[in-house]
Amino acid sequence: MKEKFKYLFKNVSVLFIGTFSSRILVFLMVPLYTRVLSTEEYGSYDLLYVTIQMIAPILSLNISEAVMRFTVGSKTKSKKAYMTVGIKYIFFAIIVFIVVVTAMTKIFEIDVLNQYYTEFIVLFVGYLLHGAVTQFAKGLEDIHGIAISGVLSTACMLGFNVLFLLVFKWGLTGYFYANASAWMIASLFLIIKDKMYRFISFKRSFFHINKNEKEMIAYSAPLILNTLSWQINNISDRYMVTFFCGLAVNGLYSVAYKIPSILNAFQSIFIQAWQLSSIKERGKEKIDEFYTVVYKGTRLIMIVLCSTIIMATRLLARVLFANDFYNAWRFVPTLLIYIVFNTLSGTIGAVFGAEKDSKTLAYSAVFGAGINIVLNFVFIYYFAAEGAAIATTASSIAIWIIRTIKSRKYVKMKINYITECSMYCMLILQAVIMTLFESYISFIAQAAIWMVLIIINYYEIRRCIK
Numbered sequence: 001m002k003e004k005f006k007y008l009f010k011n012v013s014v015l016f017i018g019t020f021s022s023r024i025l026v027f028l029m030v031p032l033y034t035r036v037l038s039t040e041e042y043g044s045y046d047l048l049y050v051t052i053q054m055i056a057p058i059l060s061l062n063i064s065e066a067v068m069r070f071t072v073g074s075k076t077k078s079k080k081a082y083m084t085v086g087i088k089y090i091f092f093a094i095i096v097f098i099v100v101v102t103a104m105t106k107i108f109e110i111d112v113l114n115q116y117y118t119e120f121i122v123l124f125v126g127y128l129l130h131g132a133v134t135q136f137a138k139g140l141e142d143i144h145g146i147a148i149s150g151v152l153s154t155a156c157m158l159g160f161n162v163l164f165l166l167v168f169k170w171g172l173t174g175y176f177y178a179n180a181s182a183w184m185i186a187s188l189f190l191i192i193k194d195k196m197y198r199f200i201s202f203k204r205s206f207f208h209i210n211k212n213e214k215e216m217i218a219y220s221a222p223l224i225l226n227t228l229s230w231q232i233n234n235i236s237d238r239y240m241v242t243f244f245c246g247l248a249v250n251g252l253y254s255v256a257y258k259i260p261s262i263l264n265a266f267q268s269i270f271i272q273a274w275q276l277s278s279i280k281e282r283g284k285e286k287i288d289e290f291y292t293v294v295y296k297g298t299r300l301i302m303i304v305l306c307s308t309i310i311m312a313t314r315l316l317a318r319v320l321f322a323n324d325f326y327n328a329w330r331f332v333p334t335l336l337i338y339i340v341f342n343t344l345s346g347t348i349g350a351v352f353g354a355e356k357d358s359k360t361l362a363y364s365a366v367f368g369a370g371i372n373i374v375l376n377f378v379f380i381y382y383f384a385a386e387g388a389a390i391a392t393t394a395s396s397i398a399i400w401i402i403r404t405i406k407s408r409k410y411v412k413m414k415i416n417y418i419t420e421c422s423m424y425c426m427l428i429l430q431a432v433i434m435t436l437f438e439s440y441i442s443f444i445a446q447a448a449i450w451m452v453l454i455i456i457n458y459y460e461i462r463r464c465i466k
Contacts, residue, residue, distance in 0.1 A: 011143045011273035029158060030258045033175070034322040036165045039251030041172045043242065044112050046254035050238050052124050057227040059093035060128060064135040065227070066220035069353065070212075071139025072279050081212040083136055083199035090132050097124050119176035126180035126187075133187040137194055141276060145193050153186035222358040229365030232372060237388035240376045245384055252324070253385045256331035259316050260339045263305055267343040270298060271350070278350035291351070292413040298347050300457040302340045303423055307450045309336055310427075310434050311443065333431035334389035340427070341396040348403040351410050360406050368399035423453055 033042065067086040071079050098121055105114050113120065130153075137146050160181050164174025191197065242250040274294065309316070310333045317329035345364075352361045372395035379387025407413070430449045433442050 011276060012270060029161060030255070030320045031322055032161065032165065034255060034320070034325040037172060037175065039248040039324055041251070042254060043247035043249075043251030044116070045172055045175060046250065047112060047238060047242060047247075048116060048120050049123065052120075052127050054228060054232070055097065056093070056124070056128050056131070057224050059096050060089050060132075061217060062220045062223045062227050063089040063216065064132045065223050066216035067132065068135040068139040068275075069219060069279070069356070070216055071136060072141065072276065074139075078212070079140070080199045080201055081210070082139070082216065083196065084201045085213045085216055086132055086136065087200055090128055093128060094125055097121070116173070116176065119173055119180075122180045123176055126183035130183035130187045133190045133196065136196060136199075137190045138272065138276065140194055142190075142194055143273070143276075145190055146272070148193075149186040149190050152189055153182045156185050157182035219356055219358050222362040225362035226358065226365040229362070229369035232369040236369070236373050237376055237380070237392050240380050241385050241388050244380050248324075249385050252328040253331055253388060255321065255325050256328035256335060256389075258320065259309065259313065259329075259332045260335045262309060263302065263336055263339045264342075266301065266305065267339060267346065270343070271346045274347060274350050275353060278354040288412045288414075291411045292415070295344070295347055295413055295415070296457075299344060299420070299423075302343050303427065303453055303457060304450075306336045306340050306427060307430060307446075307453050310430050311446045311450065313434055314438075330435060331385060331389045333434045334386070334393050337424075337427055337431060338389070338393040338396050340424075341393065341400045345396065345400045345403055348400070348407050351407045352403070355410055357410075360403070364399050364402040364406070367402060368395040371395045371398050419456060423456055426453060 037045075063086050067082050070082045074082065101113070101117065101121060104110065105117050134146060134149070137149075157178055160178035161175065164170045164178050168174060170177070238250055238254065241253050277294075313329050313332045317326055317332070321328055349361055352358070372391050375391035375394055376388055379391045381387070383390070404415075426449050430446050433445050
């Protein structure tokens, strides 16, 4: 058991040093964005960026996920085959994207797309390349390289943003190019460090589908629905907020995600390390106990951090959000709870990834996306952008419930769900208090909830370890 945790904690520690420091730097740049860009401009960028997140897994058949899963623990010859398949689908995805976007600009009068046509394509290439290269590095178990590339990406992003926004004064165009350039430089670093060019075989026909490719597509194809559904959870609310409330409100809603990104940073670091551990430990002794401890530990960290940040929401908003962006704080508490359930769903989801059960991942995510879309129509109509945050959180809770039930087929975690649900109810109560009341009594009530949550989780973890 100690070896299992040693491997997990080592990977989490390395990623934390590299990735979290990077996320903090990006987080601290929010005041720059909110001062230089208008709410409409930020809303335009966010709309195009989330569109890329939605389109990328479809065009590439989500091949990056398969590259990572099949590369872990495989021999050099197999790694070469998997990487070649990955590059093939990334190449085709870029070509198709350029053709489709070009056709759309000629046929439809979409102001945002016509105005930022080149920037949209460059951002897509940078996003897709960075995702593929990072996943392959994860498959090679080069956690140190991923951490360093994260720092490099952030340093480049900050430097280019200062240069393009403040010095060259390129406005939103500069913001596009800064982010895309940072991704490409980080990708180049990993390609050179891991000598990824050794794993690409140009002798293989791009039009011949071999056995390895069929296996990878069989795994990755259902994950298109999984990834797409998660993106819909994040994207459908942006589109609907834009439709019902306008680009300016979408700009506020988008920037509100910057505070939950603190919590999301912990999630992304842990999930990257946890995916590798769950794959390596598949079928070994005491796996149920291992999963139970990891799940409860993750829950402890996320709940306590969520409760802490909810209490500090208004203060953080005053520091980070300039001018009209300050009003975005109202969406933050609900979005923080969404991140908690998103993390727990991802933790349980690693079980299905290790078992190559991509169909359950897809089913649960599609169900959640359906709930999100339906609730968005209802809640945004009645509660404006606040309704979008509620709908997104509800869909994430639905996904967590489904995966928790389905995971019992593979692992038997010892969880007291009455205690667990009571903690989530307390988080929701705290979010309501923060949003509706502004007084010292409100802060005292939130602090009391925070203390109760720590006590409950502390004894839960102690019982689990014993």
